[in-house]
Amino acid sequence: MPVTTCVFDAYGTLFDVAAAARQAAEQPEFTALSTAWPQLAEHWRTKQLSYSWLRAVMGTYVDFWTVTQDALDWALEKCGLDGDPALRQRLLDLYWELQAYSEVPAMLKALKDAGLNTAILSNGSPAMLEAAVQSAGIGDVLDDCLSVEAVGIFKPDARVYDLVGTRFGCPRDEVLFVSSNGWDAAAAAHYGFRTAWVNRAGDPVDRLPAKPDTILTDLTGIPALAGV
The missing domain is CATH 1.10.150.240 (Putative phosphatase; domain 2)
Known part of the structure; x- marks a missing residue:
């Protein structure tokens, strides 16, 4: 798919x-x-x-x-x-004013221009996420910011990853989930998402029941990985 x-x-x-x-x-x-x-x-x-x-x-x-x-x-x-x-x-x-990584705006724009759904799925509260998105100026290339507050528990609980299917109505194998946290990418892979771990620090792979499908050093390769 x-x-x-x-x-x-x-x-x-x-x-x-x-x-x-x-x-x-x-x-x-x-x-x-x-x-x-x-x-x-x-x-x-x-x-x-x-x-x-x-x-x-x-x-x-x-x-x-x-x-x-x-x-x-x-x-x-x-x-x-x-x-x-x-x-x-x-x-x-x-x-509340965190800087986005330099490749983020162009990467998200490429995904949106190709017609893909784009979203954040974060432990952050809605207000925190809204402030960060506005500060980085990327609101126009995101369809939604999904917060764990909707389910009242933090990642990697499966109820957090359920929020994606609920919001977009897509099966798990149509989702590319991207995280800089190896444990988060591994948990999402175990859940059934396609996953990419952005391993900027060159850390070892976590010893968990599942592993990220792809390991990258930054986000520039995400559009190609998504088939754009």
Whole structure:
């Protein structure tokens, strides 16, 4: 079956999650972050994901913005930067303005020009996703932003991936799902989607019941993979 629908994870896939820490570090009032920002960004992202998984297992769902703030507080304390409320607020403000990777607009436009459905499927709350899409200027090349808030549980629960078929009425094997998270791509493959893992860091493949169908280093190859 041909691909009719291309669905993307948001954070780390379309949007650079390290951008908030990197941009804050460039501001003269936050010199303490000038060398620590890569470590802070890594800790922030790692805890953001682990808190979502733990809350899913514990049955204690909260919106992703709460998870994001909790993860930042842990990361700031870990890096010894938890004594500056202004820095915390600036990092949170910047998270609503994350930069898209440079290849994203042209890639999405190619998919839309070819008549494919395009969407985001994310742990992010609707308000967070709307802000990121507007900031990146890609709203005109996306048909929808699907959030886990509709089902009240985080990825990789199958109910999250069900949102795609519910929205677009397409069978699983017509969906190309793209994520920068190896575990997310593996879970989507196990669910029945065609999958591409955008492995920008060159990480090993996760040892899980399924593996991504394709591994890429960025998003430029997605249109060809979708048959465009």
